[in-house]
Amino acid sequence: MISPILSPVHTASRDDAVLHALVDFVTGEGLKPGDRLPTERLLAEHLRVSRTTVREALTRWQELGLVERRQGSGTYLKAAVTRTMLHMPLTLPSGNDFNSLMHTLEIRRGLEAEAAVLCAERATHADIALIEQKLIIMEEAFHVRHGMSADEDWDFHLAVFRTSGNPLFEQIIAAMYEMFHRFWEHPLGVRDFGHASFPYHRTLFNAIAARDPTAARGEALKLIATVEDDLKRGAANLKKQNKKSQA
Amino acid sequence: MISPILSPVHTASRDDAVLHALVDFVTGEGLKPGDRLPTERLLAEHLRVSRTTVREALTRWQELGLVERRQGSGTYLKAAVTRTMLHMPLTLPSGNDFNSLMHTLEIRRGLEAEAAVLCAERATHADIALIEQKLIIMEEAFHVRHGMSADEDWDFHLAVFRTSGNPLFEQIIAAMYEMFHRFWEHPLGVRDFGHASFPYHRTLFNAIAARDPTAARGEALKLIATVEDDLKRGAANLKKQNKKSQA
């Protein structure tokens, strides 16, 4: 049963109106990621709009990653939806070369340093305990596998970003991470990619625990610098390989 | 005349195929931002696909900001298109309260400082000349209007970001600006909003022209700090007004 929150659409720009109505429906119904939306035909009927228009609106949400469509099954919510959310589609020309990865690192440098500062300024005892817990998990994984573990590493950083009190850090840096890891999986021929960053996780934590923003910034910068070095090494390796295969 | 680059589509996922064909067409034809694409009907015909499918594909590009549609006129390229471009759609839970605006400023602090550093490191003579030109335009507008002019201000910063050589700075900060300006239009009751930031534009330029990254970072931070102060003043004003209207 569709709740009465869905009501006919009247103003201009039909698909925008459909999206607005859909936001109201999702929030009103308290739908969470993974939940299924009404079928296109149902939405079209209740909003007094053609199915084509509903599809156009859903296509837009799909492109933004808010929704996932499965033929024969339905349309599913993929992310939280709020009334005031802002969409920021980032497009990077030629995303698979050295320069593009370097660009994501430049963003991370600025953002992670700032997040570390804010984190050190605002962390409560509970926050620090949580971050230390994530740090320990990461360190254990490191010793077991003799190398960085992407998931545990990300969890640690995530705890730092969340403690900064600013959700934007997490979202933007997450996008940079995703792009980076899309190629990190086959780390440009560099064994132990990220290995050098390991010790700086603890020094960063220490600075945060000591509530020393300046030191936290410094350690965050050092951490990124090691990743930058790895990337440069990888690019050099790649160049060498190309030369060899050419010969 | 449509060049033979457009050829019928055959494989699965029709709209994806349409987009691929469109990339080939745009690059092959050497289309640049502002240029007009073939009409939907033409594309549908040449790609042997229904107009609905073409529209679905164009809707996706539109949502990514690659293309702009004008009813009765046509569909226009809005950004450069390359075969390897990478999309990272971000959606931010932007509220309209003081805290959310403060969050955008924290992002800007990290990013604008970093951009200033890179700009100072990489600026050529031509870059510096362009930035100075934008600066002068902004200063003139300031003296004429006795206050900051949002457009000219943005143009100046844009020149700085572009000189950084990293397109992500422009894209991300632009989103933060948009969020900010949504409420800057009625600047929280603060007269002369942004006024205090004026002198730091020239000091920032001087640092860049002197190729002094450290100084550039410092001036960028000072500039953001003045905006932060304005915002805090505005929030205080707003609180006072609310109290008064309650009484």
Next chain:
DNA sequence: ATTGGCACAATGGTCCAACCAATTCAGGTG
């Protein structure tokens, strides 16, 4: 009772043909 396969309904994907609404522009009119 369990399992495997099959038919059917539900759902997203595509297509078509028409019409609406905004824009553009050529041609006419003052």
Next chain:
DNA sequence: CACCTGAATTGGTTGGACCATTGTGCCAAT
């Protein structure tokens, strides 16, 4: 020459039809 006007162009919307995939429940074989 300036201005209006109407037709052609182009994106926006509609309704209806059919296709492809998925989910489900029934039924038969084991």
